[in-house]
Amino acid sequence: MSTDFFEQQDVARRRTGWLVFFFLLAVAATVLAVYLVVAILVAAAQAEGQAGAEIESLWNPPLFLGVTLGVVSIILLGSLYRIAQFSTGGEAVALLLGGRRIDPQSRDLAERRLLNVVEEMAIASGVPVPPVYVLDAETSINAFAAGHQPGDAVIGVSRGCLEYLTRDELQGVMAHEFSHILNGDMRLDLRLAGTVFGILMLAVLGYYMLRIAGRMPQSNRKQGGGVALGLFLLGLALVLIGYIGVFFGKLIKAAVSRQREYLADSAAVQFTRFPGGIAGALKKIGGLPERSRIRDAHAEEVSHMFFSDAFEGMLLNFFATHPPLVKRIRRLDPTFDGRFPVVVPLREMGLAEADTGRVAAADQEAAQIREFLATPLDQRRRRARRLSPAQAISEAGTPKAAQLFYASSLMAAMPKALAEAAHEPYLARALICALLLSRDLAVRQTQLDALAKQAEPRLYQDIVRLAALTDQLGEEARVPLVDATYPVLRMLSPRQYAAFRQHVETLVEADDRIDLFEYMIRVMLLRNLDVHFGRTRPPIRRYSAITPLVGPLGTVLSTLAYAGHETQEDAERAFSQATAALGRGVPLLPKQDCTLTALDKALAELAQAAPKLQRIILAACVASIAADGKVAVRENELLRVVAGILGSPVPPIPLSELGATTATN
Amino acid sequence: MEIAIGIAVIVVVLLVLVLFIVGIYNTLITSRNRYKNAFSQIDVQLKRRNDLIPNLVETAKGYMKHERQTLEAVVQARNVNAAALQQAAQAPGERQAMAALGSAEAQLAGALGRLFAVFEAYPDLKANQNMLALQEELTSTENKIAFARQAYNDAVMQYNNQRETFPNVVVASMFGFQEANLFEIEEPKEREAPQVKF
Numbered sequence: 001m002s003t004d005f006f007e008q009q010d011v012a013r014r015r016t017g018w019l020v021f022f023f024l025l026a027v028a029a030t031v032l033a034v035y036l037v038v039a040i041l042v043a044a045a046q047a048e049g050q051a052g053a054e055i056e057s058l059w060n061p062p063l064f065l066g067v068t069l070g071v072v073s074i075i076l077l078g079s080l081y082r083i084a085q086f087s088t089g090g091e092a093v094a095l096l097l098g099g100r101r102i103d104p105q106s107r108d109l110a111e112r113r114l115l116n117v118v119e120e121m122a123i124a125s126g127v128p129v130p131p132v133y134v135l136d137a138e139t140s141i142n143a144f145a146a147g148h149q150p151g152d153a154v155i156g157v158s159r160g161c162l163e164y165l166t167r168d169e170l171q172g173v174m175a176h177e178f179s180h181i182l183n184g185d186m187r188l189d190l191r192l193a194g195t196v197f198g199i200l201m202l203a204v205l206g207y208y209m210l211r212i213a214g215r216m217p218q219s220n221r222k223q224g225g226g227v228a229l230g231l232f233l234l235g236l237a238l239v240l241i242g243y244i245g246v247f248f249g250k251l252i253k254a255a256v257s258r259q260r261e262y263l264a265d266s267a268a269v270q271f272t273r274f275p276g277g278i279a280g281a282l283k284k285i286g287g288l289p290e291r292s293r294i295r296d297a298h299a300e301e302v303s304h305m306f307f308s309d310a311f312e313g314m315l316l317n318f319f320a321t322h323p324p325l326v327k328r329i330r331r332l333d334p335t336f337d338g339r340f341p342v343v344v345p346l347r348e349m350g351l352a353e354a355d356t357g358r359v360a361a362a363d364q365e366a367a368q369i370r371e372f373l374a375t376p377l378d379q380r381r382r383r384a385r386r387l388s389p390a391q392a393i394s395e396a397g398t399p400k401a402a403q404l405f406y407a408s409s410l411m412a413a414m415p416k417a418l419a420e421a422a423h424e425p426y427l428a429r430a431l432i433c434a435l436l437l438s439r440d441l442a443v444r445q446t447q448l449d450a451l452a453k454q455a456e457p458r459l460y461q462d463i464v465r466l467a468a469l470t471d472q473l474g475e476e477a478r479v480p481l482v483d484a485t486y487p488v489l490r491m492l493s494p495r496q497y498a499a500f501r502q503h504v505e506t507l508v509e510a511d512d513r514i515d516l517f518e519y520m521i522r523v524m525l526l527r528n529l530d531v532h533f534g535r536t537r538p539p540i541r542r543y544s545a546i547t548p549l550v551g552p553l554g555t556v557l558s559t560l561a562y563a564g565h566e567t568q569e570d571a572e573r574a575f576s577q578a579t580a581a582l583g584r585g586v587p588l589l590p591k592q593d594c595t596l597t598a599l600d601k602a603l604a605e606l607a608q609a610a611p612k613l614q615r616i617i618l619a620a621c622v623a624s625i626a627a628d629g630k631v632a633v634r635e636n637e638l639l640r641v642v643a644g645i646l647g648s649p650v651p652p653i654p655l656s657e658l659g660a661t662t663a664t665n
Numbered sequence: 666m667e668i669a670i671g672i673a674v675i676v677v678v679l680l681v682l683v684l685f686i687v688g689i690y691n692t693l694i695t696s697r698n699r700y701k702n703a704f705s706q707i708d709v710q711l712k713r714r715n716d717l718i719p720n721l722v723e724t725a726k727g728y729m730k731h732e733r734q735t736l737e738a739v740v741q742a743r744n745v746n747a748a749a750l751q752q753a754a755q756a757p758g759e760r761q762a763m764a765a766l767g768s769a770e771a772q773l774a775g776a777l778g779r780l781f782a783v784f785e786a787y788p789d790l791k792a793n794q795n796m797l798a799l800q801e802e803l804t805s806t807e808n809k810i811a812f813a814r815q816a817y818n819d820a821v822m823q824y825n826n827q828r829e830t831f832p833n834v835v836v837a838s839m840f841g842f843q844e845a846n847l848f849e850i851e852e853p854k855e856r857e858a859p860q861v862k863f
Contacts, residue, residue, distance in 0.1 A: 070673045081684050101702050105709050426812040458808055493819035
């Protein structure tokens with residue numbers, strides 16, 4: 001009984017409900033605790049004035065109201081502040097922990113290896129390649145993924161990962177993190193970190209008060225001394241109460257995020273088809289003296305985001321954020337005897353052993369992939385594969401080992417000039433522009449003329465030069481190349497991005513006959529980058545019912561139907577098949593109403609649909625584009641781009657299907 | 666009773682103040698990291714360019730047997746540049762380091778310019794395949810350097826602007842945020858009169 005990608009996302013969303021519930025519980029408990037302390041203090045102060053008087057009832061409504069307002073506003077302020085800080089995306093978490101961004105052109109072997117592993121995984125999952133940060137100060141083995149959605153995700157690793165883990169083990173850890181990226185866990189984690197901060201803050205505040213009280217003069221015992229003492233006691237109380245907050249914080253995290261670690265582990269195995277990788281990493285964590293401990297002061301706030309426990313052996317570990325290490329290993333490797341290996345830095349073992357990566361795919365699949373990639377373009381028959389909506393859904397968000405092998409083979413086969421351009425900010429701009437040039441020569445000329453007026457001559461020359469190479473690429477290579485450029489495009493300054501964006505828009509608007517595929521690439525690319533550069537916010541999933549989305553759905557499905565079929569009749573048939581499953585009347589738009597701007601708006605609306613709706617939408621898109629249940633490479637890639645925009649990334653072609661040579665020429 | 670309310674008010678005010686200061690601090694840290702990261706892009710490209718030069722000089726030496734001075738000037742300038750780069754990488758944005766790097770760049774640009782001017786007299790060298798490839802790579806790397814410089818300077822300006830507005834400037838001086846310096850290439854001083862060859 002495997003839950004699919006959409007169900008996972010729904011589960012993640014539901015957990016948000018638990019988060020809110022426990023958080024409110026924690027706030028209530030904290031308010032009561034603070035009130036109790038304050039009331040006792042007040043009663044003691046009053047009793048002091050009247051020697052021998054009885055202590056009155058502790059219940060004092062105005063005081064209670066005051067305390068409640070004070071505590072709640074403090075907690076709310078703190079949480080809102082942190083949530084706002086994290087609203088810019090995963091980068092905020094990486095910087096909070098002192099992360100250093102790994103340069104995409106780094107020549108350090110260990111860093112290069114990690115970048116390659118992350119790039120392969122992202123391409124295999126159908127998501128933009130996330131930037132990678134390293135926590136230089138952390139010598140343990142640990143990693144995290146942070147962000148709201150795949151488009152603004154970042155990956156972080158500790159220094160220990162680079163020093164101790166082999167390529168397979170790195171891949172296992174990264175596969176685990178990618179499962180969090182794909183399942184919607186990341187967004188929940190970010191909310192959790194922001195929310196819990198409010199409760200943790202009380203302890204910090206109490207600590208500051210202790211310090212201030214310690215510095216106040218104690219000469220006037222009657223007047224000044226009383227205040228200092230009161231401040232000191234209140235500070236102490238806040239610290240103790242604050243640890244209630246820490247306790248509840250851990251409880252919340254355990255309730256919300258612990259169980260899914262097993263799921264992420266098994267998803268990693270599915271992805272890499274090699275349990276030894278992730279198991280090996282876990283074993284090394286066990287064998288290292290500091291295990292996976294993170295020393296940074298902010299570790300507590302984000303402890304649930306890490307691959308393994310950021311704290312070890314503390315009393316409050318009853319609410320550990322992760323399952324016990326031995327249990328995790330045993331699930332992956334039943335033969336594990338409980339003894340951890342001695343961990344040695346890779347440097348001392350010789351790099352040859354460290355760099356061997358396993359071929360994940362089964363032999364037959366690997367052979368088919370190689371054969372497909374090696375066939376020259378003009379000799380490839382227009383291979384098509386059978387694609388049913390049900391199949392597309394099962395593939396969304398759940399990449400397999402074959403895709404991983406495909407991704408690494410694809411990047412290895414990429415012409416060197418293109419691969420280099422994709423990893424460097426200056427040329428990456430030219431590469432994207434080259435990919436947006438139409439195959440139709442007349443349209444291309446219009447595009448180039450429009451661009452020549454705008455772009456600097458050197459950039460223009462680079463675009464033309466790279467276009468000569470990209471023209472030789474198969475359809476399947478374009479989207480992965482775009483995915484690979486994300487990390488460097490995010491490194492542009494805002495001014496440079498604005499200029500680049502203008503070039504992209506010029507290319508797309510140069511001629512109304514721009515191909516749908518090129519247009520969709522532009523939508524996907526700019527939408528993700530716009531979020532990073534602060535021009536738009538990430539989409540909020542607010543639609544739970546299909547009714548408000550009928551209009552946008554009609555636009556998208558009509559456009560896809562026309563894109564996938566030659567004749568009007570075929571398009572109509574596909575469209576009605578697609579909408580039949582929706583159970584309501586959706587009109588087919590006339591061809592001239594399917595404009596690109598209308599499509600853009602419609603997709604923006606659909607991207608805000610809840611995961612369970614996404615499943616229906618994606619199925620309808622597949623039915624609309626597939627002619628008689630078959631898609632060619634180009635249509636498959638178009639579908640992947642649409643799915644990416646909707647937030648349900650679909651991995652590249654399952655190539656076992658392509659082996660069936662049904663030529664549709 | 667009054668004391669309790671008084672303390673509560675103090676606490677809340679204190680908290681708001683602390684959060685405000687921490688917010689500004691975080692903003693400055695982020696901006697600073699951004700320009701430091703941007704500098705590492707320059708670092709990568711400058712290193713690449715500097716690595717090309719020994720090969721360039723070797724190839725040219727075979728043809729230009731009487732231009733020792735010009736060639737040596739290039740090698741010298743390249744070494745100065747590499748040293749300045751290393752210094753700047755330790756302290757990106759620091760005034761001395763950036764100024765030293767800027768003048769090193771100018772010096773190297775000048776030396777290379779004179780070298781390429783002399784090339785005109787050596788048609789065999791100009792046609793040499795290896796030399797053509799190297800020149801192409803050099804040009805392309807220079808483009809990337811210019812681009813990286815632009816990104817760095819943009820990031821520095823953003824940081825400086827944020828640092829100088831009120832009330833950020835108060836927090837900045839509290840925590841010792843220094844002004845960052847742009848990467849500017851100064852005009853080289855005239856070191857020698859150009860040689861005329863008949």
